Amino acid sequence: MENLSKKPRKIVVKVGSNMLTNHKNRIMDTVLQHLVGQLAELYEDNIMPILITSGSVAAGMEAMGRELSIKDDAVRRQIYSSMGQPRLMRHYYEIFQQYGIRCGQVLATKRDFSPGKHRENMINCYNGLIASGIVPIANEDDTVSLSMSAFSDNDELAALVAELLEADMLIFLTHKDGVFNGPPDAAHTEVLEEVKIDEKTEQYIHDKGDPKTIGRGNMASKLKMAKKAASKNIAVHIANGTTPNVLLDIVNGKQIGTRVMAN
Numbered sequence: 678m679e680n681l682s683k684k685p686r687k688i689v690v691k692v693g694s695n696m697l698t699n700h701k702n703r704i705m706d707t708v709l710q711h712l713v714g715q716l717a718e719l720y721e722d723n724i725m726p727i728l729i730t731s732g733s734v735a736a737g738m739e740a741m742g743r744e745l746s747i748k749d750d751a752v753r754r755q756i757y758s759s760m761g762q763p764r765l766m767r768h769y770y771e772i773f774q775q776y777g778i779r780c781g782q783v784l785a786t787k788r789d790f791s792p793g794k795h796r797e798n799m800i801n802c803y804n805g806l807i808a809s810g811i812v813p814i815a816n817e818d819d820t821v822s823l824s825m826s827a828f829s830d831n832d833e834l835a836a837l838v839a840e841l842l843e844a845d846m847l848i849f850l851t852h853k854d855g856v857f858n859g860p861p862d863a864a865h866t867e868v869l870e871e872v873k874i875d876e877k878t879e880q881y882i883h884d885k886g887d888p889k890t891i892g893r894g895n896m897a898s899k900l901k902m903a904k905k906a907a908s909k910n911i912a913v914h915i916a917n918g919t920t921p922n923v924l925l926d927i928v929n930g931k932q933i934g935t936r937v938m939a940n
């Protein structure tokens with residue numbers, strides 16, 4: 678069992694689209710309530726959560742349906758995320774408000790992390806929010822991201838933010854219980870408790886994610902980004918976001934999901 682000698686003060690939590698949506702691709706308010714309830718508990722314990730959330734495209738599809746007259750896939754994503762992002766934020770804003778906690782939105786493209794003025798600007802923004810007691814909620818700015826300035830997915834955004842802020846912990850919450858040693862839904866496979874950064878993890882990846890789903894990442898990208906952050910001495914975990922109290926249990930050192938560790 679992990680034994681944290683002191684509790685982390687800054688935790689980046691990344692939430693994937695598949696965890697937030699049901700099989701009809703509708704955002705599940707109960708999942709958001711459970712998530713924000715735990716973030717609020719951390720906040721009250723003087724641990725600042727920084728939330729990286731996917732789900733804008735899903736929230737846009739929920740409102741528009743899939744029947745857009747526009748056929749270009751890139752433009753369709755722009756339209757869905759443009760409509761969906763404020764809907765997603767409304768959910769978060771209202772739930773955080775129930776706990777008396779303020780939250781603010783940070784949308785970024787990869788250019789915002791390039792060294793120099795952009796990066797400084799990003800750091801100032803996060804530090805300003807954190808110093809003001811406002812929980813940052815980040816997503817990729819899908820409406821303006823061009824492929825050359827796009828993150829591979831929000832797993833990359835989460836790792837970059839964790840590094841940028843020198844976070845103590847990075848937690849990827851997804852809809853699987855962690856990294857499995859084979860196809861996650863097969864009877865004989867189980868969750869790996871630990872993965873080391875120099876371990877050959879390709880062998881564990883069963884597929885590249887379901888192309889029909891609305892997210893963009895997959896377990897391969899999560900592992901790559903998890904290893905990158907772990908190599909910078911950030912404690913990294915991958916776990917199922919719908920497991921009761923998963924965040925609080927991880928922070929309190931309980932073995933849950935997969936921990937990605939430096940060697």
Ligand SMILES: Nc1ncnc2c1ncn2[C@@H]1O[C@H](COP(=O)(O)OP(=O)(O)O)[C@@H](O)[C@H]1O
Pocket residue numbers: 692693694695696850851852853855856857858859860861881882883884885886887890892893894895896897
């Ligand atoms: N070894 C593995 N362990 C866990 N999940 C895996 C593995 N190999 C492939 N996957 C797939 O990776 C997907 C998780 O990534 P994804 O759906 O993109 O999550 P998110 O929306 O949280 O970013 C799951 O659908 C799962 O089927």
Ligand SMILES: N[C@@H](CCC(=O)OP(=O)(O)O)C(=O)O
Pocket residue numbers: 692693694695730731732733734735758816817819829830831832891892893894895
């Ligand atoms: N930025 C997109 C999500 C992109 C993404 O990385 O999705 P996911 O693989 O579900 O974390 C959105 O808000 O819909």
